[in-house]
Amino acid sequence: MARPHVEFVQSQSVEWQDAGDGTAVKRLNIDPDNGDGTVLRRYPAGSGRAPQPRAGLSLEFYVLDGEIAIDGRVLGAHAYGYRPAGTPALTWQTSAGALVLEIGEARPVPAGQDDPAILLDCLALPWDVSTYDPQLRHMHNARKVLRLGPGDSGRTFLLAGLPHGFPSTPDLPLERHPHGEEMFLIQGEMKSPQGVMRDGAYFYRPPGIWHGLHVSEFGFLMLMRSPGANKISTQWSEARHPVQYRPAFDPVLPEGAPAAWGRPHAARPTY
Ligand SMILES: [Fe+2]
Numbered sequence: 001m002a003r004p005h006v007e008f009v010q011s012q013s014v015e016w017q018d019a020g021d022g023t024a025v026k027r028l029n030i031d032p033d034n035g036d037g038t039v040l041r042r043y044p045a046g047s048g049r050a051p052q053p054r055a056g057l058s059l060e061f062y063v064l065d066g067e068i069a070i071d072g073r074v075l076g077a078h079a080y081g082y083r084p085a086g087t088p089a090l091t092w093q094t095s096a097g098a099l100v101l102e103i104g105e106a107r108p109v110p111a112g113q114d115d116p117a118i119l120l121d122c123l124a125l126p127w128d129v130s131t132y133d134p135q136l137r138h139m140h141n142a143r144k145v146l147r148l149g150p151g152d153s154g155r156t157f158l159l160a161g162l163p164h165g166f167p168s169t170p171d172l173p174l175e176r177h178p179h180g181e182e183m184f185l186i187q188g189e190m191k192s193p194q195g196v197m198r199d200g201a202y203f204y205r206p207p208g209i210w211h212g213l214h215v216s217e218f219g220f221l222m223l224m225r226s227p228g229a230n231k232i233s234t235q236w237s238e239a240r241h242p243v244q245y246r247p248a249f250d251p252v253l254p255e256g257a258p259a260a261w262g263r264p265h266a267a268r269p270t271y
């Protein structure tokens with residue numbers, strides 16, 4: 001088994017569980033064989049517990065809320081870190097509590113290549129707007145690469161898109177990749193054939209699955225990963241499909257997913 005396809009779940013629909021170490025977790029996507037995968041973790045005020053991957057595993061984290069002194073450096077929302085397997089635990093102290101997205105996963109690194117630890121304040125990084133895929137130009141994307149692993153151990157990046165991200169054509173091709181894709185929607189909105197993703201939406205898509213098309217009315221900021229590939233390679237379908245401006249909620253969920261995952265999440269009133 002491997003990590004299952006989920007596309008998508010609103011993390012608001014996922015139950016908090018006691019992790020047994022003073023923190024609480026929402027398990028968003030887990031490999032049933034070894035328990036590795038992606039969780040939201042809530043650190044209570046005063047917690048000094050550092051993220052701890054299983055032995056032999058590396059870990060990425062992205063701070064969504066709160067403030068944490070990490071190795072003595074005080075960081076808040078939009079801090080990103082990567083800890084390769086075998087690195088000593090960070091010192092980690094949060095006085096007021098924090099909400100953190102954590103991804104524990106094997107990331108194969110070719111022998112002899114460096115796989116450095118990373119700690120970034122993403123707010124301070126510049127946006128890169130030079131890499132628009134012509135088929136995605138309608139979303140006016142910008143990117144911040146956070147980690148580009150050695151070999152094909154994966155790329156992690158922030159992706160942002162402008163509001164009014166609709167194509168000038170009424171239809172678009174679908175896409176698929178020889179690698180997986182994982183996404184957490186930090187803020188914003190994106191429409192897909194599975195419904196309207198909003199703040200807190202999450203998907204994990206294994207390799208080889210046709211997907212899209214995606215458009216955005218209000219813009220978005222998302223954390224994305226391409227497990228197993230450093231460069232995203234995309235095959236576009238010959239057939240074109242109509243843009244859906246009001247897609248109904250119709251998610252792909254793992255077998256045995258709680259019923260709440262399949263119930264539409266009400267958007268917060270905005271005005
Ligand atoms: Fe994709």
